[in-house]
Amino acid sequence: MRPIQLIVNPRSGYGRQQQMLPDLRAALHQAGMPVVEYVTSGPGDATGYARGIPDDTYAVVVVGGDGTVN
Numbered sequence: 215m216r217p218i219q220l221i222v223n224p225r226s227g228y229g230r231q232q233q234m235l236p237d238l239r240a241a242l243h244q245a246g247m248p249v250v251e252y253v254t255s256g257p258g259d260a261t262g263y264a265r266g267i268p269d270d271t272y273a274v275v276v277v278g279g280d281g282t283v284n
Contacts, residue, residue, distance in 0.1 A: 216272035217248040221260050223278030224253055235277060247272070254282065 220242075222235065242249050254260050260282050267274060276283050 215246070215248055216270050217250045218242060219267050219271050219274045220249050220251040221263060221274065221276045221278070221282070222251060222253045223260060223282040226279035226282055238275070238277070254278070257281075
C-alpha cells in the first residue's frame with residue numbers, strides 16, 4: 215500500500231493542530247494506511263521536504279498554517 219506523507223508544522227495554528235493531530239494519526243492507523251510523518255523545524259522546511267516526496271505516495275496531508283500549505 216502506498217504511504218501517506220504527513221507534513222506537520224508544530225508552531226502554527228496556535229496549537230490547534232496538537233489537538234487534532236492525535237485523532238488524525240489514529241484514524242489513519244485504524245484505516246490501515248501507512249504514514250510517513252515529517253515535522254518541520256524552520257522556514258522553507260516543508261517545501262524542501264515536499265519536493266523530495268516519492269512518486270509512489272498516495273497523498274500528502276499538511277497540518278499547519280497558510281505558510282506551511284503554501
